[in-house]
Amino acid sequence: MQKIYLLSFGCQMNEYDTEIVRSILSAAGYVFTQDDLDADIIMLNTCSVRENAHRKVYGHIHDLRHRRNGKPALIGILGCMATGLRQELIENKHLALDFVVGPDSYKRLPEILAAAVDGPGYDVTLSECETYADVSPARAEGVNAWVAVMRGCNNFCSFCIVPHARGRERSRPAGNIIDEVRRLADEGFKQVTLLGQNVNSYRQDGVDFASLLDQVSTVKGIERIRFTSPHPKDFPADLIQVLATNPKVCKQVHLPLQAGNDRVLELMRRHYTGREFMSLVGELRAACPSLALSTDIIVGFPTETDAEFEETFELTREARFDSAFIFKYSPRPRTEAALKWKDDVSEAKKTARIVRLNKLQTDISLQKNKELVGKVQAVLVESSGKINDGGAYGRNDANKIVALAQGAFKAGNMVNVRITRATPHQLKGELLSS
Numbered sequence: 001m002q003k004i005y006l007l008s009f010g011c012q013m014n015e016y017d018t019e020i021v022r023s024i025l026s027a028a029g030y031v032f033t034q035d036d037l038d039a040d041i042i043m044l045n046t047c048s049v050r051e052n053a054h055r056k057v058y059g060h061i062h063d064l065r066h067r068r069n070g071k072p073a074l075i076g077i078l079g080c081m082a083t084g085l086r087q088e089l090i091e092n093k094h095l096a097l098d099f100v101v102g103p104d105s106y107k108r109l110p111e112i113l114a115a116a117v118d119g120p121g122y123d124v125t126l127s128e129c130e131t132y133a134d135v136s137p138a139r140a141e142g143v144n145a146w147v148a149v150m151r152g153c154n155n156f157c158s159f160c161i162v163p164h165a166r167g168r169e170r171s172r173p174a175g176n177i178i179d180e181v182r183r184l185a186d187e188g189f190k191q192v193t194l195l196g197q198n199v200n201s202y203r204q205d206g207v208d209f210a211s212l213l214d215q216v217s218t219v220k221g222i223e224r225i226r227f228t229s230p231h232p233k234d235f236p237a238d239l240i241q242v243l244a245t246n247p248k249v250c251k252q253v254h255l256p257l258q259a260g261n262d263r264v265l266e267l268m269r270r271h272y273t274g275r276e277f278m279s280l281v282g283e284l285r286a287a288c289p290s291l292a293l294s295t296d297i298i299v300g301f302p303t304e305t306d307a308e309f310e311e312t313f314e315l316t317r318e319a320r321f322d323s324a325f326i327f328k329y330s331p332r333p334r335t336e337a338a339l340k341w342k343d344d345v346s347e348a349k350k351t352a353r354i355v356r357l358n359k360l361q362t363d364i365s366l367q368k369n370k371e372l373v374g375k376v377q378a379v380l381v382e383s384s385g386k387i388n389d390g391g392a393y394g395r396n397d398a399n400k401i402v403a404l405a406q407g408a409f410k411a412g413n414m415v416n417v418r419i420t421r422a423t424p425h426q427l428k429g430e431l432l433s434s
Helices: 012-027 051-068 080-084 086-091 106-116 162-166 174-186 209-217 237-245 262-268 274-287 306-319 336-340 347-370
Strands: 003-008 041-046 074-079 099-101 121-123 144-148 191-195 224-228 252-254 292-299 323-328 376-387 391-395 401-404 414-422 427-431
Touching: 003 012, 012 041, 012 074, 012 106, 012 144, 012 191, 041 051, 041 080, 051 074, 051 080, 074 080, 074 106, 080 086, 080 162, 086 099, 099 106, 106 121, 144 174, 174 191, 174 209, 191 209, 209 224, 209 237, 237 274, 262 306, 274 306, 292 306, 292 347, 306 347, 323 347, 347 414, 376 401, 376 427, 401 414
Parallel strands: 003 041, 041 074, 074 099, 099 121, 144 191, 191 224, 252 292, 292 323, 401 427
Antiparallel strands: 376 391, 376 414, 391 401, 414 427
């Protein structure tokens, strides 16, 4: 039996795809190892959304070859890089890859690996229908399980490579998703996170995303439901209602802003204005006052002026996100932004902008977290391992990490905790005495 070392980079969808790959290859007789030096096959499941992602993968491949010191192994790349950078990967003689397989071709992996012994194997075809609905992911034990309810994206935001790397939107049947969630509950998982590149555009056989959330919530044993990532343009009233009223749906939304200036948003093809975004934020908070909001922001998009960045800065101040992932713009191959506009905002300016925005958001995050000090929070324990002062940790409904004082905590338990301290990035709490 050949041993496979499989390493995943990037987003939650990649983690889910890694579980799909494990299932397919285990069924084909392969075994997995945590030791890359012991492996016969090395595969990296990759991301190409950010520029540094592929640099990290290239560096990892070179390090692997150096550490193995000539010990033979098939080495290949799976995932978004396989489709997004396919020509470069196939032709790059320094990488000397044995296989390159895109995210819609994992069922062919046993065949491709068998053939790669005699020469490189490639399949980067994008599918209009593949959802892996017939594959049961091979999961490690845990509290949360990722569940991909759809694949691909139809938005074609000008900066984003996802539609080119993962193809067009297609949704899984709701019944198939519910069956998977039931299996997860039977396996002991307490939380599921529904995944999609534009998850709230889910629609299949007359079931929309709001209805899907309600259906998932009927599964016994599942205590929390999360979803990521939604698009601000796809938040109808019925979805807001489910978010506000269904007790199993967490009161937390990741709502990507990207920019606060309308001209830049239009160039990004985001299909909303800054005021429309804030109107949605108002609707969400009016329906669910305890809602925690996180976001994504890009600084230094081509042609973004200082004044336009200031609009992003001020909108971030107004929105008061609980947290934000803030990135410098980097052109991705084949995207509209890379093809049409020069990356003309200097690195120094991008750095200055990201430093200012991060400082603002850190201050807001600290203020928001301090508001929870003294309050009781339901925390789903994720690990009894050591963190900071030696306690266990979990997450509250808002998806904020809560470090717990030393005690007998078991992963998967829901415990009531009084918050005693807050930092910008986590909370600390003590178990309430029974």
